[in-house]
Amino acid sequence: MSGFQLTVNGVVRRVDDALAGESLLYVLRERLGLPGAKNACEQGECGSCSVLLDGELVCACLELGAAAADCEVVTVEGLAPAASEPADGLLTDVQRAMVEAGGVQCGFCTPGFVVAIHQLLAREADPAPLQVREALAGNLCRCTGYGRIVDAIERVVVDRRVPLPANGRSEDSLS
């Protein structure tokens, strides 16, 4: 079949060698060099493959790659630009909070959580505790028991309430 293109993390990417039955998750991981989204179940039951598709949080495993043609995808790799030097690169406040709060153990669920948390906080700056739980009920974690993840989110919510510095801009933003 002929290829297709889609915009991933702001860059138009052409996919020519995919087999038609490949999911968006497979295309991202195996065709586009973006292994951040994970394949814990490939049934839409764990959220480890969570990405934004045209601005909505979805499981990439449940999207047929070819049917995502001309769509806009944001993966965990697209949330903060990688630095050019070998050092760690930049993190979003959510990513940093997850590390500092102990919300990461094995890390397999982490990319999915990071994307889902970003989406939650973009829609609701100060979510109630139960709202947080409902919004993240599609992301399974087997290691942490979720306690430190909830703590990470609380830290971000509090930190974001602090007024921006005098120049009034945060460092970067996705358009």
Next chain:
Amino acid sequence: MTVLTPTRLDDALRALAEDPSTTILAGGTDLMVGVNAGARRPERVLSLRRVEELRSWRRDGDDLVIGAGTTYATLLHSELRELAPGLAQAARTVGSPQIRNTGTVGGNIGTASPAGDTLPVLAALDARVELVSASGRRTIALDHFLVGPKMTSLSPGELVAAVRIPVASGPQEYLKIGVRNAMVIAVASCALVVDPTRQRVTCALGSVGPVPIRDRRTEAWLSSQVDWRVGRVRSASVAERFGMHMASAARAIDDHRAPAGYRRHAVAVLARRAVERALT
């Protein structure tokens, strides 16, 4: 495998008419599970993602016409939440936010799982399914569309275009039993719709039969037990008796999720509680 991604409904229908064995892909939350497992290897897939006509809903007098491509998220977060509260309650219990952003009510209808969450609500609303093909449109009662577990009377070349239900005129309840708070398939469910304008209560049970279970005699009896001036049942025992009657209409089976006996017991409780909430 060929994947088609039309943006217009008529293009979609033409593609379907060319090869009626084409597999329809809406949200993908059922189909892709099989594709990923290698269990389903469709030759030709018609993705409806970009067909805007299917993704919209409109009010038509006292009816709502909800496009088949309407997602659970839309049922839950748009004005449909007030206009079809039972559907919104059901949508809230489906899967996860990720699933709700992509799964569609048309997919729920087309898949026709005995545990489909919108189906008991739609059944209790006497929903009518609008089907469309390259040769025209037809409308069929949901009861006649769902013919068995995962079986519908969809004809080759047809798509579910929309579902038509009345705008809510009274309380609606959807109760669903699952062992976990999210991402759980209903073990048993109950939808209750109160229509004060027609002085009618309807009820459908899910996951306790091949299709949603109605019992029109019991519904008629319940309706007659309501003091419609105030929208309340006349006596305290009505709810419990209603629950027992509905339970005996259930055709529950044992499976790896739950035993039949529990399901029957559970729907009696759910039906009773639905009445207690809506009509006391």
Next chain:
Amino acid sequence: MTDVATRTTAPKQGGRVGDSPVRPDGTPKVQGRFAFASDLHADGMLWGSTLRSPHPYARVRSVDTAAALAIPGVTCVLTAADVPGVPNFGLISTDQPVLAADVVRYVGEAIAVVAADHPDTARQAVEAIVVDYDVLDPLVDPAAALDPVTPSIHPDGNVVRKITLRHGDAEATADVMVEGTYEVGMQDQAFLGPESGLAIPDGEGGVDLWVATQWLHEDQKQVAACLGLPAEKVRLHLGGVGGAFGAREDISLQVHACLLALRSGKPVKMSYPRDESFVGHVHRHPARMRYRHHATAEGELVKVEAELLLDGGAYASSSWAVISNAARFAPGPYRVPNVVVDAAVVRSNNPPCGAMRGFGAVQVCFGHEAQMDRLAQVLGIDPFELRLRNALRTGDTLPTGQVITGTAPVAECIRAAAAHPLPAPLDDGAEWLELPGGLGRTADSDRVHRGVGFAVGYKNLLYSEGFDDDSEAKVHLEAGVTTISCAVAEVGQGFVTLAGQIARTTLGCDDAVLDQADTVSVGSAGSSSASRQTWMSGGAVLLACQQVADQVRVALADRLEVDASTLTATDDGRIVSDDGAVDVGVAEAAGDAVFEATAVHHHEQTKPLDRWGQGDADVSFVFAAHRAVVDVDVDLGLVRVVQIATAQDVGRVLHPVQLLGQIEGGIAQGVGLAVMEEMVIDDGIVRNPSFTDYLIPTIADMPEVLATCIEQPEPGAPLGAKGVGEPPTISSTAAIAAAIRAASGVDVTRVPVRPWDLV
């Protein structure tokens, strides 16, 4: 999406023992850059897939691979005949075929493997293999397996191990006796990262394998044996591990991937889809337990009798050790002068069972804690008081005759867990997620009853019965940077963080780096299991660091032209002189010179159990108490776990945040076993091999967790710290079950508790 997120730099590494520094792999993990075994790639890589038995028990008459081989893109198809070395593998006995030859003994047993150019091609090839089965009647009842009349399903027989434990007077009687029969269903570890590995042949008959595992060197040993290769030709490297919890102790794809790589001459990646994962690893042993507790009228335990039957499934795995744990810990953390335990683990055609966090102690804890509550009720004593009255202390004798010489703060754990405030009662404004039934909107708050339950449990730390599970670490100090080599399998628990903390504390350096774990650079660190790595590998790192510090001390003395004996290397990374004139950090004192040490850390020797189950089998013990609060919808049997309060015997807190993470994560698994997790097996067939129907707790299911750490440093433990991973899983399930009994009035004798058990 409107993005208000700020961008910031990654947090800095650092921290000493007692701090909560960020984990060194945290940044790549949140960026999605961390390479899990399932993310690995090699040029020209093929994908492997496995043909597995659909039958629980069958003779294999023939395996026809011709159609599979004919599929374009398929490179090779291998069967039992292609295994060049030892045909079997196994952790304790090598009883399991790499690929089944003439018989399959469980649904999911591997029969053939395929390498192809695309995972879907490999899968299609697997489907094209034709096997002629002679289906046999499976042995699925463990009680039948125990019966000598039942034909053996394996040359090693149907009984893997029987333990007859007798301590004190088997005929002792007492004022009161309570009896109960209990059952624990089969739990699965359900780690998120599927089994994955990448095998790369070196072109000279050897192979490098990157794999997610719990014990690199043990895997290497088994793989080399099955490949018929010397150990040097089989090099294992740790691929990022997505959780383990016991499920990666046994070989899964390791030999398969290497076989395919060596045969095809190409790198071969294998990564199990979730349904294959569910049958591709061992599970927690389901258990049937019959207990009789005898006590005085004042509640002093006189005798505990237990009959334990664990179903080990088709192959032995670590069953031999699991049943020993179950037997040794059967009465629970209490003083019992007379103990009679008859325990057996048997073979069946059910899925194989082996290690899962808690390792036999989880099952018996459910039994003994139910019994303690029964006893309390019969005696009219508060169940909390009853436990305090009998709680073990240092100096007490255990059912094996071993005397506890280390710390045993059981009473402290009990009191501290109970001291946490109870949650507020449900009020009228409760939201659906706060009620049983959750967003399904099923609850009627008038029909919700609250219950509180309590449980205490314990188990061993480290390996037992004479097994020397040592650990090696190498430490290299150069220009202020400490590089640690240790083959610990980091599975998420945070050893990678601890190693750096130990180095910074002991050597006073800021920069500590842990090398990639492999079998080449350093010797075995033992398994990441048995709550042992902090003690054994933390201990190895500590020893090696201390040796380096000592080398620096001597070198400094030499430079200062003083007697080396006048200088001391301190616990907190400094070198000081008796007169105080010298006080310098070790790393600073090292300057530009290079110092290196390799240490092997052994624990004190333990003894095997004799024929009466007596022997000093363990190094140390760890205890925890849990209090659970549940709300039960008594008409529907739906349960919400509201709060878990716990106090855990930790010895010493080395990293407060990581420790809390272990407690919360373990409790989540305890919640799962209590109310939702079970592999449903019907005549040997797994009914729910997916996350659709094997339900683990979501964030919406988790209770509030309140945790206290009891710090009584353990003599003999490096840094005084006890392992913390398993205790949270041991008594949390039992506490929840007790709370459900209290709320529902139903005598729950089985976990997981299902709604229909309560109505």
